[in-house]
Amino acid sequence: MRTRAARMELLQRAGMLLVFALLALACSLFVPSFASSDNLEALLLSVSTVGFVACTMLFCLASGNFDLSVGSIVACAGVVGAVVMRDTGSTALGVLAALAVGLTAGLVNGWVVAFARINPLITTLATMQIVRGAAYIANDGKSVAIGAPGFDALGSERLLGFPLPVWMCAFAMVAFGFVLARTTFGRSTLAIGGNLEAARLAGIRVERIQLAIFGLQGLVCAFTGLVLASRMTSGQPMSSQGLELEVISACVLGGVSLSGGVGSMLAVVAGVLILGTVQNAMSLLNVDSFWQYVARGSILLAAVLFDRWRTRA
Amino acid sequence: MPPTELHLRFQGVSKAFGAVRALEDVTFGVRAGSVHALLGENGAGKSTLLKVLSGAHVPSHGALVLGGAQRSFASPAEAFAAGIAVIYQELQLVPEMTVAENVFLGHMPARFGLIDRAELHRQARTLLERVAPEIEPARRVASLSLGERQMVEIAKALSRGARVIAFDEPTSSLSARETDRLFTVIRALRDDGCCVLYVTHRLDEVFALCDAATVLRDGRHVKSHASLAGVSRDEIVRAMVGRELTDVYAWSARPRGALVLEVEGLAGPGLAAPITLAVARGEIVGVFGLVGAGRTELLRVLFGAARRTAGRVRVAGRELDVRSPRDAIAAGVALCPEDRRKEGIFPLLSVLENLNVSARHVHARSCGVLDGRWERENARAQTERLAIKAASPAQPIATLSGGNQQKVVFGRWLAGTLEVLLLDEPTRGVDVGARSEIYAILYELARRGVGVLLVSSDLPEVLGVSDRVLVMRRGALSGELARAEATQERVLELALPRAAEGAGR
Numbered sequence: 001m002r003t004r005a006a007r008m009e010l011l012q013r014a015g016m017l018l019v020f021a022l023l024a025l026a027c028s029l030f031v032p033s034f035a036s037s038d039n040l041e042a043l044l045l046s047v048s049t050v051g052f053v054a055c056t057m058l059f060c061l062a063s064g065n066f067d068l069s070v071g072s073i074v075a076c077a078g079v080v081g082a083v084v085m086r087d088t089g090s091t092a093l094g095v096l097a098a099l100a101v102g103l104t105a106g107l108v109n110g111w112v113v114a115f116a117r118i119n120p121l122i123t124t125l126a127t128m129q130i131v132r133g134a135a136y137i138a139n140d141g142k143s144v145a146i147g148a149p150g151f152d153a154l155g156s157e158r159l160l161g162f163p164l165p166v167w168m169c170a171f172a173m174v175a176f177g178f179v180l181a182r183t184t185f186g187r188s189t190l191a192i193g194g195n196l197e198a199a200r201l202a203g204i205r206v207e208r209i210q211l212a213i214f215g216l217q218g219l220v221c222a223f224t225g226l227v228l229a230s231r232m233t234s235g236q237p238m239s240s241q242g243l244e245l246e247v248i249s250a251c252v253l254g255g256v257s258l259s260g261g262v263g264s265m266l267a268v269v270a271g272v273l274i275l276g277t278v279q280n281a282m283s284l285l286n287v288d289s290f291w292q293y294v295a296r297g298s299i300l301l302a303a304v305l306f307d308r309w310r311t312r313a
Numbered sequence: 314m315p316p317t318e319l320h321l322r323f324q325g326v327s328k329a330f331g332a333v334r335a336l337e338d339v340t341f342g343v344r345a346g347s348v349h350a351l352l353g354e355n356g357a358g359k360s361t362l363l364k365v366l367s368g369a370h371v372p373s374h375g376a377l378v379l380g381g382a383q384r385s386f387a388s389p390a391e392a393f394a395a396g397i398a399v400i401y402q403e404l405q406l407v408p409e410m411t412v413a414e415n416v417f418l419g420h421m422p423a424r425f426g427l428i429d430r431a432e433l434h435r436q437a438r439t440l441l442e443r444v445a446p447e448i449e450p451a452r453r454v455a456s457l458s459l460g461e462r463q464m465v466e467i468a469k470a471l472s473r474g475a476r477v478i479a480f481d482e483p484t485s486s487l488s489a490r491e492t493d494r495l496f497t498v499i500r501a502l503r504d505d506g507c508c509v510l511y512v513t514h515r516l517d518e519v520f521a522l523c524d525a526a527t528v529l530r531d532g533r534h535v536k537s538h539a540s541l542a543g544v545s546r547d548e549i550v551r552a553m554v555g556r557e558l559t560d561v562y563a564w565s566a567r568p569r570g571a572l573v574l575e576v577e578g579l580a581g582p583g584l585a586a587p588i589t590l591a592v593a594r595g596e597i598v599g600v601f602g603l604v605g606a607g608r609t610e611l612l613r614v615l616f617g618a619a620r621r622t623a624g625r626v627r628v629a630g631r632e633l634d635v636r637s638p639r640d641a642i643a644a645g646v647a648l649c650p651e652d653r654r655k656e657g658i659f660p661l662l663s664v665l666e667n668l669n670v671s672a673r674h675v676h677a678r679s680c681g682v683l684d685g686r687w688e689r690e691n692a693r694a695q696t697e698r699l700a701i702k703a704a705s706p707a708q709p710i711a712t713l714s715g716g717n718q719q720k721v722v723f724g725r726w727l728a729g730t731l732e733v734l735l736l737d738e739p740t741r742g743v744d745v746g747a748r749s750e751i752y753a754i755l756y757e758l759a760r761r762g763v764g765v766l767l768v769s770s771d772l773p774e775v776l777g778v779s780d781r782v783l784v785m786r787r788g789a790l791s792g793e794l795a796r797a798e799a800t801q802e803r804v805l806e807l808a809l810p811r812a813a814e815g816a817g818r
């Protein structure tokens with residue numbers, strides 16, 4: 001009986017991964033050239049951007065918060081990194097500058113949400129615009145080409161047949177998944193999302209943990225921005241528009257609750273993969289881009305409805 | 314309606330949640346025009362039975378018989394329409410709406426979809442006349458006291474013409490006066506011919522209010538008394554816990570050590586005058602006061618959950634400068650908060666998570682990596698020690714019965730190093746059997762040198778377990794009584810506002 005319960009639980013948790021597996025199977029059967037190694041590589045590469053940011057977005061959502069500023073931070077970090085590299089000729093300085101931008105933006109978010117107790121939706125809606133503005137201001141709205149030595153390796157180096165960003169994303173998912181499930185920090189995150197007041201009274205440093213989560217989010221976004229800039233060999237202020245919605249969609253698709261308190265990396269991985277696969281298949285099938293919007297939204301809606309039905313049954 | 318007619322009957326009602334059998338073949342009847350007590354240990358299935366009644370749960374087997382006709386409700390709306398209202402402990406009101414709007418929630422008087430405010434207020438006032446005439450229909454519910462909200466909830470039931478009204482532990486957070494008030498209203502409902510089902514853990518109330526009683530144990534029907542005349546308290550307790558339990562408190566004298574908590578001139582929000590007190594190792598100090606006397610505020614300031622504006626606190630001889638609960642915990646101070654649902658539990662997390670939440674950072678390995686083996690072991694030990702009724706450590710705490718949730722919140726502190734234990738209504742909603750277990754654990758902790766400060770609205774409990782009683786009134790200490798001199802009268806005399814009439818008894 002115990003094993004049956006355990007099996008049910010596993011099925012519950014792997015449910016969305018199963019959906020992904022079926023989807024991938026269907027795509028490789030019915031979508032021409034989906035299963036080609038070139039396409040799979042492109043798929044994983046495109047998924048890695050959302051995947052990176054989703055790692056920390058998971059923490060944000062699990063703690064009952066929300067972050068709309070991620071897309072702007074990704075773009076801004078890329079531009080600032082590129083500008084510094086151009087002006088100083090130093091790759092290291094550029095990387096540091098980009099990470100500093102991300103960390104600062106994240107900490108500002110965290111401070112306002114945790115200490116000034118402003119609603120995270122409003123806070124990050126504001127910083128989303130501020131940081132996007134900063135990205136344009138950094139180089140007058142023009143994109144910045146990057147010629148710094150060695151920087152292009154970040155996005156294009158290969159390891160065991162896959163591009164480096166794919167490996168890094170996989171690593172980040174494993175690492176953050178471990179942190180959420182197996183460390184006091186992770187458990188405190190879930191506790192805060194589940195009941196903030198109870199968490200405080202249980203001795204959890206609620207504000208510090210929220211600050212840390214947003215700070216981490218900023219850092220990861222900045223890193224993602226660097227990887228993206230390296231892949232495009234330029235920093236582009238208008239890039240990653242709408243990334244925040246893609247990331248949050250992916251998390252929710254996998255089964256992370258928007259009201260906080262629950263979430264697992266498995267869910268995020270599933271959500272990211274499903275969304276990426278659908279996107280990829282639609283491009284291969286030459287689906288009109290207007291219709292792609294409709295399809296993505298419908299899938300999100302269907303997924304949450306399915307989830308509601310599954311948890312109720 | 315003849316008063317002896319069996320108005321409501323549970324006929325072989327069973328309800329299972331997965332492997333948990335919350336109710337099994339429960340059969341008994343409730344007379345119209347009577348108040349029927351529903352008793353049993355934590356997790357016995359009382360709340361589940363009420364949820365079956367209200368249509369919130371569909372029974373796996375069995376049915377309800379209402380006025381002779383077999384009924385089954387698929388939703389609370391259907392039960393409501395059939396004249397059944399269940400008033401849960403967590404009241405189902407919308408705080409930001411007015412009293413009148415709450416009373417008529419879902420069926421407001423309207424013309425062409427426009428709410429007729431005047432009519433709404435007039436009708437609400439008529440209903441409130443019967444339960445609490447002083448409540449203004451236009452007031453926001455958020456501004457009402459808990460007792461007043463309960464009255465609004467009753468008016469809401471009456472607005473639907475309810476003939477069966479069930480209460481789930483309605484008095485657990487009411488003051489004595491509000492409780493009296495509620496009893497008056499319930500008696501009036503009974504005299505009107507309503508069927509009243511009344512769930513409580515306070516046996517005094519059973520004898521004061523109820524006409525009949527039914528005891529459940531482990532989801533099964535144990536016994537029904539059609540009349541409580543000649544039924545003794547011990548008899549009911551025995552039916553509830555399944556064994557003899559004569560002295561719930563079982564207090565005995567304990568050796569006392571050095572002072573472990575010294576408070577001097579403490580001030581903070583909700584405290585009208587500086588507080589000075591001391592607790593020795595091995596001592597259990599009870600703090601009594603009416604609702605609003607500042608007891609909870611005192612504990613919160615001590616624990617760093619509210620801001621201390623003046624005063625000194627020493628724990629085990631060391632100056633304690635708390636800025637947050639975490640500092641207090643690090644010094645060995647623990648608090649069981651008053652409002653379980655708001656401040657105590659993490660509803661989505663498991664029993665294991667909830668038990669370990671405070672102690673785990675001490676036991677985690679380097680870099681905060683959790684020690685899974687310790688967590689499982691600790692959860693098992695505390696579950697056993699407190700006899701927590703859970704299907705498995707992985708069960709979400711929200712699906713535990715109320716009393717068992719309370720035990721988990723208490724059990725959270727038993728794993729760490731403890732110097733001072735602050736308890737705020739620790740046995741609210743806990744059954745007699747489990748209460749005596751909790752007291753035994755308190756005594757054991759005290760013997761090991763812990764100082765205990767126990768806030769409770771349950772006066773017999775304060776008198777029963779305390780070595781010394783402090784009394785608070787209007788945010789200040791109003792007196793101190795040794796165990797030998799602490800009687801109900803003397804404590805109440807110190808607790809009641811002096812100016813009030815009839816309070817000087």
Ligand SMILES: Nc1ncnc2c1ncn2[C@@H]1O[C@H](COP(=O)(O)OP(=O)(O)OP(=O)(O)O)[C@@H](O)[C@H]1O
Pocket residue numbers: 330333334335353354355356357358359360361362702703712713714715716717742744
């Ligand atoms: N949704 C649920 N899922 C799983 N188990 C449940 C659920 N609801 C109740 N139970 C279980 O059913 C049993 C009866 O619970 P119930 O809440 O009816 O007890 P109770 O008599 O009201 O106790 P208390 O006096 O502590 O409030 C308990 O063992 C509880 O854990």
Ligand SMILES: [Mg+2]
Pocket residue numbers: 359360361481714715716
């Ligand atoms: Mg209950």
